[in-house]
Amino acid sequence: MNDAADEDVPPDPGRSGERWPVVSVVVPAHNEEAVVAAGLRRLLAGTAPGEFDVVVVANACSDRTAEVARRAGVRVVETPVPGKANALRLGDEVCRTFPRVYLDADVELSAESVRALVAAAGRPGVLACAPVPVLDLDGVGWIARRMHRVHDQLIAPFRALAGVGVYVLTERGHARVFPLPDVISDDGWVHGSFAPHERVVVPEARSLVRPARTVSAHLNRRVRVRLGNRQLAELGRSAAEGRLRLSSLGALVAGRKVSPSDAVCYLTVLLMDRALTRVRARRGGQVQWGTDAGSRAQPGG
Structure with missing residues (x-):
């Protein structure tokens, strides 16, 4: 090493x-x-x-x-x-x-879900897979909770291997991804390494994801995501999220999947997110990988 x-x-x-x-x-x-x-x-x-x-x-x-x-x-x-x-x-x-599971330390995954992922990875043509994320909103602030619910529904069609806290690679899939470069968004890199028919979301598997508890913690995460997406674009890998459009948010409101007040909370945080990203990008966009205390429980174990 x-x-x-x-x-x-x-x-x-x-x-x-x-x-x-x-x-x-x-x-x-x-x-x-x-x-x-x-x-x-x-x-x-x-x-x-x-x-x-x-x-x-x-x-x-x-x-x-x-x-x-x-x-x-x-x-x-x-x-x-x-x-x-x-x-x-x-x-x-x-x-x-092989296969190999890459699991964020703050994300929980059961043995049953791992077995379901292993089974999916053994299917013909599958090179990578991921579970369906479940948000644990316990302890999340009122505004942040509304914003997370909207954001989760907006990105669900694009997510696949990214933003789930877990991804799985077969031996053939591993050869596409590793050696992993020094990227901010490792799951974005992995997602962009496969065509849609080569990566699958496994409905029988669930990952428990703890989102940021506060708007401030969420903004720190989102700045990192945007900078990571820019880096992926420079490396020729498409961002997993795609481009989120206001029309998509309007469709959620029209379909009563989110309330108008939820949408207002989301848009307010989105504007703050983009403003902070521009400021930090002008300062060089340096991001260090560390622990987000805003989504953590108290030390124990």
């Missing part, structure tokens, strides 16, 4: 009596002590010993992320080098099998 990463290496599954894994799971984690234990518990609940090969990559952490992950019984790679793309590459290097 190129940056002095340290890995915990458990016994060979073949010698320990464990089964050979049916899937590898990479979890990049930067200061995720507050959420990583709960996510790993849900991921591993009901699994057979060795069924899932799980690697948590603790990158540039200043908290107990690595310790908490080790207590969950998974492999841990530690590196002082920050960056999600780097963490994904390091975890990918030590995976034991």
